[in-house]
Amino acid sequence: MEQSVKSRILFVDDEERVLNGLRRTLRGKIPLWEMEFAIGGPEALNILKQREFDVIVSDMRMPDMSGLELFQIIQEKYPQMIRIILSGHSDQEYLLRSTASTHQFLSKPCEIEVLDSAITRSTKLKRLLRNPQLVRSATQLKSIPSLPTVYREIQQALQKETVSLNEIGGIVEKDPGMSTKILQLVNSSFFGIAKHVSSPAQAVSLLGIEITRSLVLSLHLFDQIRGGSALPGLINQIWNHSTTVAKMAKKIARQLNFDPYDIDYAFMAGLLHDIGQAIFATEAPRVYMDLVDRTRQEDQYLWKLEAETFRTTHAEIGAYLMGLWGLKDTIIEAIAFHHAPSASGQTTRTALCALYIADVLDAELEPEQMIGRPTQFDMEYLARLGLEKQIDAIRKNILSR
Numbered sequence: 052m053e054q055s056v057k058s059r060i061l062f063v064d065d066e067e068r069v070l071n072g073l074r075r076t077l078r079g080k081i082p083l084w085e086m087e088f089a090i091g092g093p094e095a096l097n098i099l100k101q102r103e104f105d106v107i108v109s110d111m112r113m114p115d116m117s118g119l120e121l122f123q124i125i126q127e128k129y130p131q132m133i134r135i136i137l138s139g140h141s142d143q144e145y146l147l148r149s150t151a152s153t154h155q156f157l158s159k160p161c162e163i164e165v166l167d168s169a170i171t172r173s174t175k176l177k178r179l180l181r182n183p184q185l186v187r188s189a190t191q192l193k194s195i196p197s198l199p200t201v202y203r204e205i206q207q208a209l210q211k212e213t214v215s216l217n218e219i220g221g222i223v224e225k226d227p228g229m230s231t232k233i234l235q236l237v238n239s240s241f242f243g244i245a246k247h248v249s250s251p252a253q254a255v256s257l258l259g260i261e262i263t264r265s266l267v268l269s270l271h272l273f274d275q276i277r278g279g280s281a282l283p284g285l286i287n288q289i290w291n292h293s294t295t296v297a298k299m300a301k302k303i304a305r306q307l308n309f310d311p312y313d314i315d316y317a318f319m320a321g322l323l324h325d326i327g328q329a330i331f332a333t334e335a336p337r338v339y340m341d342l343v344d345r346t347r348q349e350d351q352y353l354w355k356l357e358a359e360t361f362r363t364t365h366a367e368i369g370a371y372l373m374g375l376w377g378l379k380d381t382i383i384e385a386i387a388f389h390h391a392p393s394a395s396g397q398t399t400r401t402a403l404c405a406l407y408i409a410d411v412l413d414a415e416l417e418p419e420q421m422i423g424r425p426t427q428f429d430m431e432y433l434a435r436l437g438l439e440k441q442i443d444a445i446r447k448n449i450l451s452r
């Protein structure tokens with residue numbers, strides 16, 4: 052039986068006044084959260100020496116040690132902690148969203164409801180990914196695909212204060228196989244770019260860093276999985292579905308006025324959302340093929356049969372791997388809950404809702420491509436996000452591709 056344990060949250064700010072304010076406004080969370088408050092980074096690190104926390108929420112601008120410096124230390128010493136930064140909206144800081152040491156970025160001043168929901172979501176996700184059965188299944192995978200070197204190098208480059216598109220292009224160029232694949236995709240009708248793109252640097256400047264990074268990751272993963280799989284046809288089918296959903300999710304995110312980062316996250320979540328299916332198909336091809344057949348015979352959801360057979364689903368396995376590789380929480384969350392968005396507890400529009408709508412719409416548009424019973428719209432979830440009346444407009448916009 053799962054015991055309900057309180058989540059432990061550490062708040063850090065250089066101003067006593069701010070901490071007192073948080074203490075007051077968050078009093079209602081005491082039954083659920085064990086909270087501690089630290090004045091500045093050094094004190095936070097001292098507290099962390101004594102006990103463990105699930106989540107740390109820190110101010111960005113602090114005199115002794117910036118929030119980012121603090122998070123870099125924490126990432127190294129306590130990698131399992133969820134790191135949320137509160138920051139003002141200057142461009143420089145905006146860029147920090149793409150650094151690996153921060154899981155979530157909230158802009159200041161931050162409404163208490165937004166902070167509450169960010170922390171609640173993080174702890175839910177953490178609990179889900181800590182599910183012992185899931186960890187057991189994931190660690191028993193014979194062939195956990197590896198993170199591509201190019202991806203890791205881009206990550207490292209992004210840690211630097213300034214990085215140029217050229218530099219990122221240069222990193223991609225070092226891997227000829229990857230360069231070829233990216234150029235093929237960019238020059239195909241997939242992105243609808245009219246001019247011919249001849250170098251990775253040019254591709255990066257057209258696509259942006261986030262999209263390039265997600266292509267590097269997903270092309271590599273799918274290639275690696277396809278290479279080791281007895282079912283390359285099925286893997287191709289999953290890849291085709293994933294690229295379509297990625298494109299749709301991006302279009303939806305744009306239509307819903309997401310900020311540029313979240314538009315890219317929606318795309319990336321789309322590319323990777325069903326990677327768990329590809330992993331099952333490679334790990335246990337015969338069992339998985341039977342399961343795919345059964346979804347047809349029994350008109351059953353794929354994830355339901357997966358849960359019965361493997362005690363975990365492709366959504367969870369995918370999210371788990373993305374978590375291991377340090378992808379953004381928004382992406383992990385989108386993947387984890389793409390068949391049951393209500394369970395995320397999410398009340399705002401992020402990559403999850405764009406991915407979810409795209410996945411359902413693709414099933415409507417290409418039913419023959421689908422594995423298992425198609426997911427239907429969860430109107431309660433859409434209503435919570437104020438989207439129930441917008442679905443028709445979104446569908447129309449997608450059809451106009």
Ligand SMILES: [Fe+2]
Pocket residue numbers: 324325365366389390
């Ligand atoms: Fe799925």
Ligand SMILES: [Fe+2]
Pocket residue numbers: 292296324325410
């Ligand atoms: Fe899907």
